[in-house]
Amino acid sequence: AQTVTQSQPEMSVQEAETVTLSCTYDTSENNYYLFWYKQPPSRQMILVIRQEAYKQQNATENRFSVNFQKAAKSFSLKISDSQLGDTAMYFCAFMKETGNTGKLIFGQGTTLQVKP
Amino acid sequence: SQTIHQWPATLVQPVGSPLSLECTVEGTSNPNLYWYRQAAGRGLQLLFYSVGIGQISSEVPQNLSASRPQDRQFILSSKKLLLSDSGFYLCAWWTGYNSPLHFGNGTRLTVT
Secondary structure, eight states, X not given: OOEEEOOOSEEEEETTSOEEEOOEEEOSOXXXXXXXXXXXXXXXXEEEEEEETTOOSOXXXXXXXXXXXTTTTEEEEEEOSOOGGGOEEEEEEEEEOTTOOOOOEEOOOEEEEEEO | OOEEEEEOSEEEEOTTOOEEEXXXXXXXXXXXXXXXXXXXXXXXXXXXXXXXXXXXXXXSOSSOEEEEEETTEEEEEESSOOXXXXXXXXXXXXXXXXXXXXXXOOEEEEEO
């Protein structure tokens, strides 16, 4: 069974600075997808970024980028130029490709506070 | 464009009462549908998923059940609520490979 671990329950960063959220996962699959979702105080789940395991290039979406290390089974999220609106809970999630039913396995989340 | 509607947004129910949460998707056909639960300050736990009408898979044994009476409708139910059923319930849909899950706005359920 796949598991996703986020070892940082809470983090804080000053506005305009850079912060990195950690995520590790365990799987025997070779092909899969990884995601970061953001859950602001409104509790809506918002997709931040995704990565296909077969791609070596790290995904980037504006101020958000990932460091995907397949051999180490690590998938960290870097937020550059942090903004107050980035304050939220962030979830790392795994989806396998084989026999894909679209099931997402989530980590426990990291609460990020951006301070002015 | 695809949208997902989930209601009600907030619900307070006494222990032992029935439950019905509804989720509908618009703008897509034959999606996979999911019910997740999020306990306070915790991650999301998959409760049920459905790959088609009448097809329900349960991920964890519990006091809840799910049904899919129509292609784009997914219902979460309980005959008798327990205190432990309190939480934030999220419905989600998925249309296939290399696409993410899209979530509704959720229902905050408090069982008193």
